[in-house]
Amino acid sequence: xxxxxxxxxxxxxxxxxxxxxxxxxxxxxxLGRMVIVVPYLWLLVFFLVPFLxxxxxxxxxxxIAMPPYTPTFGFExxxxxxxxxxxxxxxxNYVWLTEDALYFNAYVSSIVIAxxxxxxxxxxxxxxxxxxxxxxxxxxxxxxxxxxxxxxxSFLIRVYAWIGILKPEGLLNQFLLFVGIIDEPxxxxxxxxxxxxxxxxxxxxxxxxxxYSSLEKMDYSLIEAAQDLGCPPITAFWKITFPLALPGVLxxxxxxxxxxxxxxxxxxxxxxSQTLMIGKTLWNEFFNNRDWPVSSAVAxxxxxxxxxxxxxxxxxxxRAQEKGR
Amino acid sequence: xxSLGSIRRSFAPWADPAAKPYILFENVTKKFGDFVxxxxxxxxxxxxxxxxxxxxxxxxxxxxLRMLAGFEEPTSGRILLDGQDLRGxxxxxxxxxxxxxxYALFPHMTVEQNIAFGLKQDGMPKPExxxxxxxxxxxxKLEPFARRKPHQLSGGQRQRVALARSLAKRPKVLxxxxxxxxxxxxxxxxxxxxxMDLQQELGLTxxxxxxxxxxxxxxxxxxxxxxxxxxKQVATPAEIYEAPNSRFVADFVGSxxxxxxxxxxxxxxxxxxxxxxxxxxxxxxxxxGTGSTVWFAIRPxxxxxxxxxxxxxxxxxxxxxxxxxxxxxxxxxxxxxLDDGRIVKASTMNSARVSEDVxxxxxxxxxxxxxxxGVVLTA
Numbered sequence: 001x002x003x004x005x006x007x008x009x010x011x012x013x014x015x016x017x018x019x020x021x022x023x024x025x026x027x028x029x030x031l032g033r034m035v036i037v038v039p040y041l042w043l044l045v046f047f048l049v050p051f052l053x054x055x056x057x058x059x060x061x062x063x064i065a066m067p068p069y070t071p072t073f074g075f076e077x078x079x080x081x082x083x084x085x086x087x088x089x090x091x092x093n094y095v096w097l098t099e100d101a102l103y104f105n106a107y108v109s110s111i112v113i114a115x116x117x118x119x120x121x122x123x124x125x126x127x128x129x130x131x132x133x134x135x136x137x138x139x140x141x142x143x144x145x146x147x148x149x150x151x152x153x154s155f156l157i158r159v160y161a162w163i164g165i166l167k168p169e170g171l172l173n174q175f176l177l178f179v180g181i182i183d184e185p186x187x188x189x190x191x192x193x194x195x196x197x198x199x200x201x202x203x204x205x206x207x208x209x210x211x212y213s214s215l216e217k218m219d220y221s222l223i224e225a226a227q228d229l230g231c232p233p234i235t236a237f238w239k240i241t242f243p244l245a246l247p248g249v250l251x252x253x254x255x256x257x258x259x260x261x262x263x264x265x266x267x268x269x270x271x272x273s274q275t276l277m278i279g280k281t282l283w284n285e286f287f288n289n290r291d292w293p294v295s296s297a298v299a300x301x302x303x304x305x306x307x308x309x310x311x312x313x314x315x316x317x318x319r320a321q322e323k324g325r
Numbered sequence: 326x327x328s329l330g331s332i333r334r335s336f337a338p339w340a341d342p343a344a345k346p347y348i349l350f351e352n353v354t355k356k357f358g359d360f361v362x363x364x365x366x367x368x369x370x371x372x373x374x375x376x377x378x379x380x381x382x383x384x385x386x387x388x389x390l391r392m393l394a395g396f397e398e399p400t401s402g403r404i405l406l407d408g409q410d411l412r413g414x415x416x417x418x419x420x421x422x423x424x425x426x427x428y429a430l431f432p433h434m435t436v437e438q439n440i441a442f443g444l445k446q447d448g449m450p451k452p453e454x455x456x457x458x459x460x461x462x463x464x465x466k467l468e469p470f471a472r473r474k475p476h477q478l479s480g481g482q483r484q485r486v487a488l489a490r491s492l493a494k495r496p497k498v499l500x501x502x503x504x505x506x507x508x509x510x511x512x513x514x515x516x517x518x519x520x521m522d523l524q525q526e527l528g529l530t531x532x533x534x535x536x537x538x539x540x541x542x543x544x545x546x547x548x549x550x551x552x553x554x555x556x557k558q559v560a561t562p563a564e565i566y567e568a569p570n571s572r573f574v575a576d577f578v579g580s581x582x583x584x585x586x587x588x589x590x591x592x593x594x595x596x597x598x599x600x601x602x603x604x605x606x607x608x609x610x611x612x613x614g615t616g617s618t619v620w621f622a623i624r625p626x627x628x629x630x631x632x633x634x635x636x637x638x639x640x641x642x643x644x645x646x647x648x649x650x651x652x653x654x655x656x657x658x659x660x661x662x663l664d665d666g667r668i669v670k671a672s673t674m675n676s677a678r679v680s681e682d683v684x685x686x687x688x689x690x691x692x693x694x695x696x697x698x699g700v701v702l703t704a
Contacts, residue, residue: 219427219429221425221426221427221429222429222431222432224396224416224423224425224429225423225425225429225430225431225490226431226442227395227396227415227416227417228394228395228416228417228421228422228423228491229417229422229442229443229446229490229491229494230417230418230443230446230447230494231417231446232415232417235446239442240431243433244432244433
């Protein structure tokens with residue numbers, strides 16, 4: 001191409017020579033764009049579209065039909081039909097959520113249970129991560145393996161196993177009775193305690209791993225320097241170790257808190273019928289009441305409750321990074 | 326032997342038998358499992374001394390420093406600071422501060438906060454902290470960088486922050502673990518002199534651990550040469566260089582020629598050594614009796630090289646062949662191969678631009694040295 005257009009002037013020929021390079025640049029730029037497009041496409045198809053469907057259902061009304069709500073969109077509607085159907089949608093389900101105290105209580109109780117569990121997980125996970133990070137380098141891969149090992153068994157089975165441990169005639173009570181610490185079995189199963197145990201147990205790896213990664217990076221001579229400058233070990237921990245592990249603490253807490261709020265399996269299996277958690281409420285609306293629109297509204301609100309703090313956190317982190325630079 | 330004393334003329338407490346040591350290591354042993362890092366070591370240091378622990382990596386010098394700082398406890402023996410036994414005193418209660426090899430600056434704190442850290446820990450009132458931090462920043466010339474974080478500083482600036490932080494509490498003793506190891510050569514040389522000035526100005530006791538002999542020679546009042554957990558020699562830089570007590574020390578510090586031989590005659594402090602047909606007359610004797618094996622150690626710069634046999638019966642002289650020449654500008658290093666195959670290193674200052682006596686490869690050459698130019702070693 002460049003040869004056919006070969007112009008007389010020197011500058012023009014220079015630009016002609018540059019053309020194949022330009023084409024490569026454009027190709028590379030497109031390729032680079034593609035690499036970014038793929039994950040966005042993935043998120044669009046498997047996250048945003050399903051969310052929009054859920055959101056649409058949350059604006060619908062229950063109906064004895066298949067699917068159990070109305071209106072349903074179809075290609076045969078035409079534009080005018082579509083507009084008419086949009087008119088049928090309303091925020092009634094969201095209003096309903098505010099009218100029945102059940103939902104508000106379920107949200108609050110979920111957040112409280114998740115927050116308490118996250119705190120316990122942090123308190124249990126920090127020493128574990130610290131111990132791992134301070135272990136001899138040759139031992140660390142093994143310890144990491146041990147933290148990840150539970151994932152090799154189904155989550156559901158592991159939660160079921162806790163029933164066997166916690167029930168009145170279960171392993172824990174039998175052991176405590178045998179040792180003589182207690183005279184009659186403790187009632188743990190079907191209480192909040194059981195939920196805490198279940199969540200802490202199940203989500204501990206999600207706390208330990210980010211904590212470990214931030215603690216392992218830390219130079220131990222910083223602790224020695226702090227002690228050298230007059231810090232007893234506990235003060236050194238709060239002034240040096242903890243602030244430097246803070247990114248890991250935040251990441252771990254989010255990784256535990258977010259799934260814990262919406263947790264369904266653990267409260268259902270370990271918490272018994274009285275526990276109020278939003279995941280269970282949602283399940284009841286969906287399967288017992290067959291009220292897809294209300295359960296969709298519950299899900300949308302849950303998402304909002306979780307997305308807002310995450311966005312605030314990300315903003316704070318971006319600002320901290322900006323300041324650090 | 327003429328004076329091989331301290332560079333700071335008036336400062337030589339180690340020569341005074343009445344002087345009380347400030348820091349005392351008494352038969353200190355430190356084992357890590359089966360590995361003996363420090364082996365039954367005794368050492369006394371004096372107040373206001375600039376002391377260097379010099380040795381190859383793994384010789385136990387850092388362990389010694391860490392024991393003084395309190396990060397390690399001796400397996401046996403004791404360490405006394407100003408008469409007080411340090412055993413069982415945790416690092417945060419010892420009146421010593423350490424400058425770490427990695428600097429160990431707190432990455433989440435500014436330069437100011439790093440320097441103030443130890444003072445805050447001591448509960449010093451705020452205005453006083455501000456004043457002291459200001460003085461420290463001035464001392465290390467970092468005032469414009471007070472609000473920066475460590476990662477925004479250059480290596481040399483970080484080194485200064487670490488120094489200021491360890492000095493801020495006015496410790497009785499400052500421990501420096503390879504303080505200049507991470508700096509480039511030029512900066513290192515500048516900083517050496519700054520450290521010396523600082524030590525003089527503040528009147529503190531400095532103990533520096535280094536594997537760089539030039540650094541130790543430049544800065545220290547006395548040097549301890551360490552090897553495999555033991556101290557080989559403790560002396561002033563000049564003594565270490567000119568009067569090493571063993572082949573190890575002679576070889577470790579600087580460059581040296583060692584002539585192995587047997588004592589053929591000894592008396593009046595002088596001796597003659599028969600070294601493979603070369604009779605070396607030495608004005609410096611030793612306790613070694615006639616017939617025993619000794620080593621005559623002589624530094625390359627004390628050997629003269631010439632194309633003709635030097636006149637005068639005073640000098641030791643032997644003929645050889647020029648094997649290698651390294652021209653360094655300020656000096657030239659010759660490797661002379663003696664007729665029995667031994668290589669002798671000799672260096673000459675190029676004090677004249679044009680030399681009359683030019684030697685080149687494979688020329689026959691004479692090396693000569695005075696009777697008092699070397700030392701006789703028995704170990």
